[in-house]
Amino acid sequence: MTSELEIGGIRRSFTVKLPRAKARPMPLVLVLHGNGGDGSMMREWTTFDRQADEWGMAVAYPDGHEGSWADGRGVTAADEAGVDDVAFLHAVIDWSVEQHGTAPDRTIVAGMSNGGIMAHRLALAASDQVAVLAAVAAGLPAALSGQRPTHGVSAMLINGTADSLLPITGGYxxxxxxxxxxxxxxxxxxxxxxxWRAINGCPAGPGRTRVTDASERVDVDGGVGGTQVVAWTVFGCGHTWPGTPVPGGWDEPVSLEFDAAEEICRFARPLLAPAATRLL
Structure with a gap:
């Protein structure tokens, strides 16, 4: 179903997929597209609809302003237009609580590229609502790196070594x-x-490392409220979503070793702690 909300005098749209069987309490997953896309693109490209039924989660696919998100870097059409995307996504969470009874403090925000950077921004600004962040091909904006949220947020960070648009090494x-x-x-x-490890108060140390022929995953736990941080390096993967073939005309290599949507839900499900337990 597609719905609209008016935020700052602008009509904003999003589509919601509800699971066949609802978990209790039911989490909400916000799935944010990259620059130049929309929510339907992420719905078609990823397997979050299937994951919704598997894990009992509601999934929302919001549409960015003019195909982009105001992610805090100051370089997108939405940023330049002064759009308040934190307010929009906050309103989608509240709408879902009211309409579908989703848990108000156990949202998962997942995104790729511009959407993944926006996921970082929302997690920092609305950590009382966002329990888990998942960013694919998207580092934390340097302009926001000094911000400190009020609550711990578990984070799954996935980047490919062959990403030509947002390199794993960061950059402009x-x-x-x-x-x-x-x-x-x-x-x-x-x-x-x-x-994110510092924000969550994770203990120092190398964490647990799992290496395959196609990737290296480092897990660190022990943060406030049981929060965890995963850094997942995907060898030879470009500016793509692991686990699903790239759309036609997209000339970046993809890894099919794992399905990022499935792994995000598997990571998030045991970490959806109430806000009171994640207070910093």
């Missing part, structure tokens, strides 16, 4: 300023993971 946006200046820097996968 391709969209330069009016005078050609570099802007919109994002942190590397390692820097992003380190920042």
């Amino acid at each position: 946006s391709r969209r330069r300023g009016p005078s050609g200046e570099l802007r919109g820097r994002t942190l590397s996968l390692q820097e992003t993971a380190d920042r």
